[in-house]
Amino acid sequence: MENERKHSFQRKMQARHLVMLSLGGVIGTGLFLSSGYTIQQAGPFGTILSYLIGALVVYLVMLCLGELSVHMPETGAFHSYAAKYIGPGTGFTVAWLYWLTWTVALGSEFTAAGLLMQRWFPSISVWIWSALFAALIFFLNILTVKFFAESEFWFASVKVVAIVLFIILGGAAIIGVLPMAGSETAPLFSNFTSAGLFPNGAFAIIMTMLAVNFAFSGTELIGIAAGETVNPEKTIPKAIRTTLWRLIIFFVGTIVVLASLLPFSEAGVLESPFVAVLDTIGVPYAADIMNFVILTAILSAANSGLYASSRMLWSLSDKNTISPVFAKMTKKGIPLNAVVFSMLGGGLALFSSIIAPDTVYLVLVSISGLAVVVVWMSIAASQFLFRRQYIREGNSVEDLGYRTPLYPLVPIASFILCLASCIGIAFDPAQRVALYCGIPFIVICYAGYYISQGLKKRGAEYVEQNQSN
Template identity: 35%
Template sequence: MEKGLKRELKTRQLTMIAMGCAIGTGLFLGSGLAISTAGPGVLLSYALGAFIILLLMGCLAEMTVAHPSSGSFGLIAEKYIHPFAGYLVRYSYWIANVLAVGVEVSAIAVYMKYWFPHVPGMVWILLFGVVLIYVNATSVNTFATFEYWFSMIKISAIIGFILLGAYILLGPSGGSSTIGPQNLVDSGGFLPFGLKGVWIAVFISLFSFLGTEMIAVTAGEAEDPDVAVPKALKATVFRLSTFYVITLAIMLMIVPWKSAGIDKSPFVKVMEILNIPGASGIMNFIILTAALSAMNSQLYASTRMVFSLSRAKSAPAVFGKLNKKGVPLFALGISAMGIIMAAVVSGLFPGTSYAFMMGISMFGAIFTWFMVFVSHLFFRKKWERAGGRQLPVKMIGFPYLTALGAILLVSLMITTWFTSFKILLQFGIPWLAFLSVIYFLFQRKKENTPLQQENTKDDEEDLEWKTQ
């Protein structure tokens, strides 16, 4: 008899999975796009992005401890708002991660051109795609171990980059005309594109944080969610915020911001400017592993979400089947389609494939995060009214900070219509319309109760936590 997803993940693995998913091309390649959009003011963009994610994690930690399951925020939206809300959240988060896999693998094609400039990017996309599909097809422990060490490599690299940068800035080269704090204000000042540029770059910064919510998705496979989830969330937000802001500040003081772009990673450009023998090649290898790590985590997340959809009878039953190792193999297959899409886009538009894939992937993420805030507004009141157990973590500033997070995200989505990222709404609005039509044509008649119970032992137990 199949017993559902296994609870095997420890706190350190949860933290590393979330950081592994978040520290990917958003920092190593996307930061170049953000810098060219906001100039040195990108530091404010990442700080504001981190603030939004901090609010998000506060809400998510409270709700995930109450309901640790593979369905995560989709299940919570379904329970506390309406089944339709849960349906939209699950599918939107799934498509966000499916497309984010495509973003990461598109970046891999850029990185590989450093060594093999004449090999088509499509070759690398398909090659690395097959490798990571294989990794995800094994047990969750194999995935977690793989992700843990991948994350260790890139986190160590970031720490090494910070130490090296600090030495360069404080050492003999720090007082030169080309390296130092003056780069933060030269060439148009700290805000060369004004606050408008800073605000637009927040959108790009949020892509760098995509994956922190992975802890909620993996909660269904955590050993002790009450302890592991809040601890992992706090550690992840703190580390990411620190890494991003400090790393970008050092980068901007070494590389003039006008040199930023997405032809190659700004990290590699730093090493080229410093002229350290072999360092740029090593850094390119490290950011390659970073992209593989993020791609690995996002493939995991999208697989678990479509598994949850199937068990809630909102997707074909075949996607809810597990193999002998406890892996939803069919769900993995459908979730890998982002790799195919990235290969096609890379072949058709090699110069703009990265920005295009980022734009369409971010709608699902921002919409899901927005719904997390909305779900929390409903959750807290209903939980307290029903006399739910005292939770080990609670979002501060309720309901004001919860509402602030939702308002910031909606404002950001609206803003993209007036920027080069309007593809977000051009994709997102038809996507929600399509899901709505499918739901009201086929899904409503399947609902026999206000809450569709997910047919796994894990989720049935999770929903009973309220009375424990």
């Protein structure tokens, strides 16, 4: 066991791997399937505005994470930063919140992948496909970090190429270069103003912004992978800049195309707005193409999710806050026990989504939904406190490999905007359950940490007393 503890992570990830890892965690079914509903809720113009504001929030948080990750490139990054600069109880809680977020996602993604395969193989049970995909993702995560990074790069590349082609084809249809079924003239942007700029009022935009914050979750995976990255002082800032502008182009570009080519009133009732647009343009086998792209997106997100959750468990174990068994590493730098436990957690989430979707699974989904925003708040607070301590210890800001600009405005603004999202949840009956479930879970994590530490301290004192006697 001691030999296994001595093995360390291998710095094999390049900037391109980091970028695709982050995009893989962000671009998923929320964009491909739920974007039509978002347009119907806030209107075309309101949805674009919401995504731009959401992108600003993510950008501010990533500026904070960049400084921390370059100065302290650790695996399980923001849990470590929160423990060091906010408090050990906060670090412990942030880690479990983030672990739960991705573990719950694993369960739903394996189910969704199995359901998508029914289109082509209706006679094969969903659970068989779910099990096969789970085995594939597990296999990709237990070889080497370079193999994992390459697999995620190509998984994510498929959906990135699909989105770029969709925006190009949609743009051509908008200006009339490609003819559309049932339309003699170029639609341009007539759908944007057909029902007014804010058809359901400004409050609908605020509600959409809450969902948009969750849609951008996954960008912070760059920080998780900091400990396995080549030249983090150069790679991480580059990955953050590249990821953010790509996300803005992909999300906003996609929404512009969808809002221009789909009637506002119909956008929310379509199973997949992408298929509807491609059918209208006349792309053959549109439904099959999008089925494949969405399947790839789901597997990419699952791949990223298992990686993130296993590294969080390793980090907790490495800090001696949970059993040391999860800190054991293979010779190739893989925390195998942490990967296995996270996969088991995903299996339990999958089981609860089938057996108790309205009780246990609803609670898990609600906690994981709130968790991402809480994690972002911890990143902003950690950077604020880190910089203050760094200067107090007599260090020069000029010596930092990467500096968060406009300090302390950026961490304060990002913290307040994230907090506003959490408060906004209380005014939405559909999302309020996240607070009812999430706050008690946070309290339980804090209590669990301090109780366990108290017991450890008493145990150590008892051993010390017996030895002295």
